[in-house]
Amino acid sequence: MSDVISTVADAPATDAKGSSDAARIAEVKAWLASQFDAAGKDVPDFEYTHRSVAHLYNLATVSQAKTQAANIVANDFRQKAAEYRSQAARIREILENVGLAQETLPSNVVSSAQVLANVANLLNIRDTELSSFLVAMGDISLRKTGVEEKRAKVQKESKILLDYTRKAIQRLTYLKRTLAQLEDDVAPCEAQMENWKTNLAVMASKERQYLQQYNNYKALLNRVGYTPEINHGVLVEMAEHRKDLEKKTKPILDTLRSYQDLPPDKALAALAIEDKKRQYAAAEKYLEDVLQSALATSD
Structure with missing residues (x-):
């Protein structure tokens, strides 16, 4: 259902030309009824607005298209299964005619054939020719080599990441210890800062007082006619x-x-x-x- 919704979100809104709103609403109702009946639930009541009908119509169109595609694929699979069953029956008939029916074969031969078939399925080959097995084994060998290379690379990266993690843990421990020390130093530093703040206020007051006295003395010297030459x-x-x-x-x-x-x-x-x-x-x-x-x- 999520694939259908995502496809509807990506698909452009289609508007069937020539069809009336009543026909589209009827088609949407029929599609909703079929979907909720399949789930064993009743269709909830809601208002059929132009926007909701357009959205549901697009959703129904995409759903029907996907259902049709799924039916085609299912029919193809059923047809292939029928062909495989027919071919299996023909091969079984041939084996019975030559005296190689499964019921007449020894148990070890049947087990070996089953193992051979399982290996062929595992290797994803269509026949049991030696060349097919060799090609499949070569492909597996190449994949194994690639996997080993990737594994070595991942192990190397994991080692580097582990080293980085250890260093990060050490740094984190150091930072935590430093943070704890700084938190312990907060109270004395705050007291010292308050003391400095008080002293600064006193110094600022003294500065204003001294500046006022300096201005008074300067005015007094100007009144008495003092010049810089009189030192x-x-x-x-x-x-x-x-x-x-x-x-x-x-x-x-x-x-x-x-x-x-x-x-x-x-x-x-x-x-x-x-x-x-x-x-x-x-x-x-x-x-x-x-x-x-x-x-x-x-x-």
Whole structure:
């Protein structure tokens, strides 16, 4: 039945021209009834649509064609069987006429003939000629050689596959052991990862804090007029020159303080003030020259 269905699936849908839908439905019903009657079952109820009728009609056509072909083959087999029976009866009659009937032959001859016939059937030969046996034995020998070669090849492939299987089992065992080790290391690694995650969050917070402080300091330096030329070495050098200037100006300041204790003399005081102003201007000029030289040296 599956062969019939597959053949129907492959066969193109045929539409009998000139036949009405009623005739096709009647033919389909008759075919279904015959098929289900042969199986001892009733035809199930279903709706006869155009699609179902077309499909069943194609199925019935293919089934009838296959049934007809099977009947032809069966008739041919029956005809051949009748011919074989007729030939067997004729051969039996000939053997009986010459005194070689099976009933009159010794049992060992009958057994040998039966063995010979069985061997002939096994070797698939139509007669019992020696040449036929030799050809059949040669063919079997060739087949045996081919089978042995295939067997050797299969054994070689089986050995290779067995080797591959052993290696695969070893690798699988190693992978299972590695997997178990990794599963054991999951909990410590997860704890360490959580610790790293916490530290990373703290470091990110610190980074934001430091960046904010850096921006604040940078803004402060911009407000006070800091330039990259004023580095630590320049400031140290300027501090040293400031100390030298303080040492040089300290006697002048002490002298000025001593003048504060003198009785007021406007003319002398004016002269003294003018002298100190000149000294102070000279000191400022010297400090400015020193600063300029220090900046030029740093550049």
